[in-house]
Amino acid sequence: MWLLFLNWGEWGKIELMSALTVPAARRTLINAPILDATLGKTPTRTPVWFMRQAGRSLPEYKKVREGISMLDSCFMPELLAEITLQPVRRHDVDAAILFSDIVVPLRAAGVGVEIVAGRGPVLEAPVRSREDVANLPILEGGIPEVEQGIGIILEELSDSQALIGFAGAPFTLASYLVEGGPSKNHEKTKAMMHGDPETWHALMARLVPTIVNSLKSQIDAGIDAMQLFDSWAGFLTERDYTEFVLPYSTAILNEIAQYQLPRIHFGVGTGEILGAMSKAGSEVMGVDWRVPLDKAAQRIAAVSGPKVLQGNLDPALLFAGRAPLTKEIERIKAEAQTAIDAGHATGHIFNLGHGVLPNTVAEDITEAVAIIHS
């Protein structure tokens, strides 16, 4: 592993050694549209998955979650596998997204955190001082329950359906830790960044190994791709993002590079920082619905060269009916093609520009997937 890391950037050697670094559990996917899109090949059909496809939009999800708390369900292998697979069975999407939560690695490390229904993750004690940071537990090994769940999922997926693992990016995790819970304005987080930058940088650095180990654990268990979710990054200026966040997201994606699986990076409302985020090193950049994909591709390519695009249907369009939905899907596919034709992107994975909204009707999601595939 170390040897490979030293050789990173020397493409020939990496190609040669890649067989060594693929974990024993990693499957070989065949004609998997999502993998083909990330590799610059022409996929058999437009690949599509939806963020939050597993969850509250599905009646079968509500049924199996009954009486079980959100965080508990993320540590129950059979249940998390079932929930991950439900939308794949129902919608014919090209990938499963691991059912989990960005605070799962924190909980696994021993941080006191609960997900409160209707509110989100709430911390037992916020992290505000250097001492708090020094006492923040680090996830040393993997998360066995998640690994077992991944094993169950992979048994059911076909060899053209990818399993995407994920982790929350350090800024988003840090915001929950500093605020003590979800925040509309992230003022305590930003106050720490600007008013106490040493503590801020210490906190971000301390989160890196927990996130890396969570991802390594998923990779060892066999995920085919991964997404780094920086849910709140869009609340930052490009200047703040670059100074206070980018180095740590870069460190994480760098550590994962050795496993040679597609890395996706996404945040909401990130139009102003797409270029900066693209520097972190992912192969795929998720794009919020606010920015047309051809424009997004220009911003990304100008900074990091062409990448694969992911997105970007406004999730609210799933409430608008078939005709407007079809029109929007066609527009997005055309914008992606424009970006590819212009050399600003190398591929396109269809997705929403944000997660599936809780009240979305399951049948409307299935219909959208069919339109995207047609």
Next chain:
Amino acid sequence: MWLLFLNWGEWGKIELMSALTVPAARRTLINAPILDATLGKTPTRTPVWFMRQAGRSLPEYKKVREGISMLDSCFMPELLAEITLQPVRRHDVDAAILFSDIVVPLRAAGVGVEIVAGRGPVLEAPVRSREDVANLPILEGGIPEVEQGIGIILEELSDSQALIGFAGAPFTLASYLVEGGPSKNHEKTKAMMHGDPETWHALMARLVPTIVNSLKSQIDAGIDAMQLFDSWAGFLTERDYTEFVLPYSTAILNEIAQYQLPRIHFGVGTGEILGAMSKAGSEVMGVDWRVPLDKAAQRIAAVSGPKVLQGNLDPALLFAGRAPLTKEIERIKAEAQTAIDAGHATGHIFNLGHGVLPNTVAEDITEAVAIIHS
């Protein structure tokens, strides 16, 4: 008035007739920094006011509001005047912003709406069908309580302190009406736009006279400038904004043009639509903190020529301490100057890039104003 409207665009005639259109009540401001900035003159000091400067950040506000509901307080002339004046007395800002709420004109027209603490405006019945739209009351005259309040405010303001009136833009009002209350994702609103555009356009058209009459009422009572708040516009793509919103915001600002008072236009998270919003016709464009002012000015000037900029300190910086606050204020002033020097902007009114956050310490606001003025 009608004659003037017919002559709109013929600048000479408008200049000639402008004396006729200034309401009897309008004051003549002397060396008012905000007015000078909007007229392209060099103000005596950097003009500054803060969105939501009147409100929960002030202990004296909490005291006078005790036991009185938000919406009731907007219809009590003495009280709304007192609340409007509190931050002017305390912070030495260059403008008072009328204490009101964007749903006040709806309530005055007879719409069943309450502001629920911790939640926001909640409608008695949402507006979803053509029939609902046809039954939506229109504000025909003015709002006497607000006019009386403005009279009281003007007695206390000096002739260099401007009073800024305001109205919610039709998209933001429509979102509350369609959703039935505050919404994180505006899915019912967007579903109507795309799925039932006729009803959508009918609703937007029906809101225009209510908003115009509310503003005319404030102008007749003597406000010195006005801001059109499109709080939620940043949730739209440029395409949707241009098709479904811009015509109506333009109609409102056009109607107000005859009064020749500075028109400010602002929304949060509007980086992608600054150019489109600038077409609506305001002299001043408010800018969210996410976009540096020099970049914002380029986007605006490319579409509508140079305008006055307003903004754009991140309100979270008021929690960071004096040194980082000073640094950020200097950066913003420098970026505004860069825009002016490059010919992309004609002036700068300092403000936040969003409203004052509820937990902000009043003394920290006063300090920020002093730094901005120094």
